[in-house]
Amino acid sequence: MPELPEVESLRRQLVHSLVGRTITSFEVGVPKLFQAGPGLSGGDLLGKTILRIGRKGKLLRWDLSDGLVLVIHLKLAGQIVHLSEDRQDLAHGGHPVPRWGFSLPHKATHVTMTFGDASTLYLTDIRQFARLRLLRTRDARRFLKDQRLGPDPLKAGFTPTYLYAALQRRSVPVKAVLLDQQVVGGIGNIYADESLWVARILPSRSARSIAEAEAKRLHLAVRRVLRYALREGVAVVPQGKAISDRPFPYCHGRAGAPCSRCGTTILKGRVAGRGTYWCPTCQIEIHARAA
DNA sequence: AACTACTCCTGGAGGC
DNA sequence: TGCCTCCAGGAGTAGT
Numbered sequence: 001m002p003e004l005p006e007v008e009s010l011r012r013q014l015v016h017s018l019v020g021r022t023i024t025s026f027e028v029g030v031p032k033l034f035q036a037g038p039g040l041s042g043g044d045l046l047g048k049t050i051l052r053i054g055r056k057g058k059l060l061r062w063d064l065s066d067g068l069v070l071v072i073h074l075k076l077a078g079q080i081v082h083l084s085e086d087r088q089d090l091a092h093g094g095h096p097v098p099r100w101g102f103s104l105p106h107k108a109t110h111v112t113m114t115f116g117d118a119s120t121l122y123l124t125d126i127r128q129f130a131r132l133r134l135l136r137t138r139d140a141r142r143f144l145k146d147q148r149l150g151p152d153p154l155k156a157g158f159t160p161t162y163l164y165a166a167l168q169r170r171s172v173p174v175k176a177v178l179l180d181q182q183v184v185g186g187i188g189n190i191y192a193d194e195s196l197w198v199a200r201i202l203p204s205r206s207a208r209s210i211a212e213a214e215a216k217r218l219h220l221a222v223r224r225v226l227r228y229a230l231r232e233g234v235a236v237v238p239q240g241k242a243i244s245d246r247p248f249p250y251c252h253g254r255a256g257a258p259c260s261r262c263g264t265t266i267l268k269g270r271v272a273g274r275g276t277y278w279c280p281t282c283q284i285e286i287h288a289r290a291a
Numbered sequence: 292a293a294c295t296a297c298t299c300c301t302g303g304a305g306g307c
Numbered sequence: 308t309g310c311c312t313c314c315a316g317g318a319g320t321a322g323t
Contacts, residue, residue, distance in 0.1 A: 058317080073318090074317095075316085075318075076300090076315075076318095077300085077301085077302095077316085108301085108302095126300080126302065127299080127302085127315090128299080128300055128301080129299065129316085170294095171293085171294085172294070179317085181317085188317070189316065273296080275315070294323085295321105295322085295323075296320100296322080296323095297319105297322095298318100298319085298320080298321095299317105299318100299319095300316105301315100302314105303313105303314090303315095304312105304313085304314085305311100305313085305314105306310105306313100307309105307311090
């Protein structure tokens with residue numbers, strides 16, 4: 001499940017491997033994954049040069065020549081692998097494909113793109129949720145605006161004050177607010193759990209009940225967790241693997257294991273409709289504001 | 292407006 | 308072994 005660190009890591013690699021390249025072929029095996037704006041089709045990608053690769057939240061944005069933009073969302077299970085002509089790994093990121101991950105293409109490879117240097121980019125997705133949209137610049141701007149994505153958690157717009165105000169407006173669990181892309185763009189299920197563990201806040205706490213000092217802790221925790229994943233992920237994770245495949249240091253995916261802070265067994269349950277992990281001792285329910 | 296539930300998908304895990 | 312059910316979850320949409 002690619003979240004901000006995975007997408008950003010992928011973006012940085014693609015900047016090196018793709019910018020300046022020209023698209024020479026484009027094939028889509030599962031048509032619904034590719035959507036083209038008015039008057040456009042996949043054929044319009046041919047001959048276009050990749051000028052820039054940006055990221056907004058979990059969205060990748062490729063700026064192409066002739067005023068076209070390719071917007072990619074890997075959703076839960078999308079993966080991109082870019083291989084050179086001699087099949088060397090140039091860039092990879094996203095969700096790994098179990099079992100058949102290393103020999104491309106395979107049956108979950110739904111998009112194949114080749115470039116002027118004879119390199120090939122594969123988009124794989126077991127669950128077929130990923131989406132590619134080819135749009136004209138103006139439509140892309142509107143599309144991204146309509147997403148109403150909140151500030152990037154690693155950038156200046158994401159402040160403790162902003163987070164506190166956002167939490168105050170909602171009565172849903174605090175975790176649901178972290179997952180809301182319109183509040184903050186890029187956090188997914190894994191890093192929401194990890195951030196709440198670091199901040200010692202119970203995921204099911206009503207967002208409104210979060211005190212200002214706690215919001216400040218949570219803000220710091222989000223940044224710490226994302227920066228760690230970004231820093232560690234780029235160098236370590238081999239092709240076919242997602243950053244999120246590494247064991248998480250704190251709580252996500254560690255049900256039944258001891259909390260590294262206090263030794264209490266990590267619990268698993270459902271919060272905001274998602275599998276959620278937490279330490280029942282460190283992340284205790286606090287009614288500080290009600291008292 | 293705010294919130295909840297359902298939907299899209301397939302592979303893997305666990306029960307019997 | 309094989310069949311069944313459940314679970315994984317980002318985000319759009321429909322319903323309350």
